[in-house]
Amino acid sequence: MPIDAAKALAAEPRTGEIGWTRKDVLLYHLGIGAGVPATDPAELRYTLxxxxxxxxxxxxxxxxxxPGVIGGLSLPGVEVELARVLHGGQHLRLHRPIPAEGTATTSRRLAAVWDKGSAAVLVLRTEAADRDGPLWTDDAQIFVRGEGGWGGDRGPRARPEPPAGEPERTVERPVREDQALLYRLSGDWNPLHADPDVARTAGFHRPILHGLCTYGIALKAVVDTLLDGDPDRVRSYATRFAGVVYPGETLRIRMWRPVPGTVRIAVGAVERGDAPVLTDTVLQHT
Structure with missing residues (x-):
């Protein structure tokens, strides 16, 4: 079996050092659509x-x-083909606000390996801390098609109930034609998001937007709409990637607040009949 769950879970964490500057933060913000209108004070907090x-x-x-999500495929006990891999979900927990520039030590390990029958799910956990303590914990769920069925732990089965009633707020966010080309400059160089030939080989008629770009666009919309534009209020943000987005489309982002401190979010592609692209999305805040 290409995935040896016991070996993968027993492997020592891989540690490293990362650093970032204000330029990196500004580029990320532009990559998720910040800066429109360019002179809006609400946008300048992301672009100036x-x-x-x-x-x-x-x-x-x-x-x-x-190495990002693909780095989870080079860990001990994991040997899979990239063509079988899907980025299934993301769960980010913030321990305190991220500084505009800094350095941090990261620790990466497989936190779980689940047997879903027709697929395996790897939960790749990255923890980051600086000299003042923990900064964030980030779990990426990686689906590997065709690698399940060994009788292992199936993992969580329950999914959140869909939000009830009409959303409290609905906003639409256009995705630029060059959004993926801009977002990839933050470090995800997968040609699927830029090269039409690679996209066609993968079964798409043209390059698709990074799932984490859609994730960021939706997060910014919630912060701007329901959190008074204060990103420091976010405590955690989790989603399931349910479909693709093509650059040039429009995202419809619906928001519910079922209880204080919780926002439920659903994101669809307007031009394709609100086809779901982010589901089971929950943001916790102060």
């Missing part, structure tokens, strides 16, 4: 270094040289 606030989604790209 003298006013800079860091959206928590930056944790997913901080230290652009880090």
């Amino acid at each position: 270094e003298s006013k800079l606030r860091v959206l928590p989604g930056f944790a997913t790209v901080a230290g652009a040289g880090a």
